[in-house]
Amino acid sequence: MKVKNIGKSILTLVVIITIISISGCQSAPQKIFDTEVYHGTDGLLLDFAKNMPPEDITDKVTFQIGVELRNKGTTNIEGGYLSLINFYPDQMVLLDESKVKSINLDGKSIYNSEGGYDLKTFTIENKGLPVNQRSEANFLFKTIACYKYKTTASVNVCIKPVNFGVSTGTINCEVKNEDISGGQGAPVAITRVEESLLPSTDDKTGKTTYTGIYKILIENVGKGHIVNPYYYGNECTQESYPKMGNYDVIKNENLQVSLSNNLLTCSPISSIKTSGGLSGLLSGSTGFFTVCNADLGELNDAYTTPMTISLEYGYVSEETQKTVFVKKISQNSICPTDKCIKVQQGVCDQYGGENTEATPNCQLDEKCCFESQDRCVRNFGSDDYSCKQRDLCSDPDNTIEGFCPGGNDIACCK
Numbered sequence: 030m031k032v033k034n035i036g037k038s039i040l041t042l043v044v045i046i047t048i049i050s051i052s053g054c055q056s057a058p059q060k061i062f063d064t065e066v067y068h069g070t071d072g073l074l075l076d077f078a079k080n081m082p083p084e085d086i087t088d089k090v091t092f093q094i095g096v097e098l099r100n101k102g103t104t105n106i107e108g109g110y111l112s113l114i115n116f117y118p119d120q121m122v123l124l125d126e127s128k129v130k131s132i133n134l135d136g137k138s139i140y141n142s143e144g145g146y147d148l149k150t151f152t153i154e155n156k157g158l159p160v161n162q163r164s165e166a167n168f169l170f171k172t173i174a175c176y177k178y179k180t181t182a183s184v185n186v187c188i189k190p191v192n193f194g195v196s197t198g199t200i201n202c203e204v205k206n207e208d209i210s211g212g213q214g215a216p217v218a219i220t221r222v223e224e225s226l227l228p229s230t231d232d233k234t235g236k237t238t239y240t241g242i243y244k245i246l247i248e249n250v251g252k253g254h255i256v257n258p259y260y261y262g263n264e265c266t267q268e269s270y271p272k273m274g275n276y277d278v279i280k281n282e283n284l285q286v287s288l289s290n291n292l293l294t295c296s297p298i299s300s301i302k303t304s305g306g307l308s309g310l311l312s313g314s315t316g317f318f319t320v321c322n323a324d325l326g327e328l329n330d331a332y333t334t335p336m337t338i339s340l341e342y343g344y345v346s347e348e349t350q351k352t353v354f355v356k357k358i359s360q361n362s363i364c365p366t367d368k369c370i371k372v373q374q375g376v377c378d379q380y381g382g383e384n385t386e387a388t389p390n391c392q393l394d395e396k397c398c399f400e401s402q403d404r405c406v407r408n409f410g411s412d413d414y415s416c417k418q419r420d421l422c423s424d425p426d427n428t429i430e431g432f433c434p435g436g437n438d439i440a441c442c443k
Contacts, residue, residue: 070212071101103214109176110265175265182219189331216251241323261343295321405441
């Protein structure tokens with residue numbers, strides 16, 4: 030009997046331990062999806078790829094401009110545009126068919142918390158203008174992106190009857206203003222909903238009905254600007270780059286507000302200049318507001334219900350820019366004559382790099398020089414100086430040394 034009791038005790042202990050182990054595993058479920066993807070104030074972000082373009086270049090080289098695109102918001106971008114808005118066409122040649130590239134990028138989701146990524150490139154050839162013909166040595170390249178986007182926000186509002194100015198109802202909710210921080214995964218955010226309930230009593234029936242009044246604040250919390258969603262591509266696709274005006278305008282036809290799945294009627298959207306204090310997202314941002322009404326009918330008890338706000342708009346990113354420096358070739362970096370593609374003519378040590386051409390036989394930092402004039406004619410030709418055999422230069426006072434190619438038997442003289 031004692032042996033049986035011991036066996037039962039051991040079996041009972043094993044069962045208890047197993048139950049505790051299972052309960053412990055189930056008490057800490059794994060987090061599968063990241064719901065934070067629906068927060069944030071970014072849309073499409075642009076940045077130049079590393080060494081695309083390089084920090085500096087030399088004359089007569091071809092290089093690439095690479096722009097990294099990241100869709101950090103929650104809306105898929107379809108039919109967007111990336112535009113190279115300046116590339117110095119007088120001194121640079123764009124080898125691509127167009128300065129505009131199309132953009133199609135998925136937004137963030139629970140399956141892709143980083144959003145879509147792409148790399149767009151432009152191929153540029155530097156014409157290699159002489160140093161004294163270039164207007165500048167620093168070239169500033171800029172890009173912008175134009176795309177259509179959407180913001181969707183949801184907030185629970187309290188519907189509560191009023192009796193003699195005092196809110197009544199068994200449901201514990203309060204009619205109040207709701208500040209919405211953190212954004213909705215888009216550069217335009219719904220930042221505040223101000224709620225009030227207006228009762229109205231029918232003198233004949235004595236019935237009291239309610240109208241919900243909701244003031245909705247919308248802010249541009251991104252670094253770009255809002256444009257009409259039907260013409261969002263204009264700035265990127267036009268040949269020149271004048272700003273189109275009519276910025277930061279949102280029309281009612283692009284806004285939908287629903288309460289308990291019923292569309293509300295809203296006043297015309299007005300623009301305001303916000304201080305950023307309401308949402309804490311961006312100081313001095315561009316803001317808009319509208320007032321929407323909801324016919325709530327009679328209210329016997331309080332309840333909460335979701336309000337959904339959906340807004341479509343066009344968006345133009347801020348300019349992304351990078352400066353490229355065109356180097357002057359050093360006067361000491363000249364290939365020997367026998368390694369030049371073109372025979373050396375004249376001298377190029379005065380301007381160092383003027384009219385230079387790279388050769389495959391040179392070292393990486395060397396160039397071959399081929400000027401059409403020697404320094405004697407270029408600098409003193411107006412005074413009738415030229416390069417001659419030294420025995421033809423009769424007056425030593427009118428002879429200048431070191432300005433002619435060749436040996437000591439050549440001199441610069443009248």
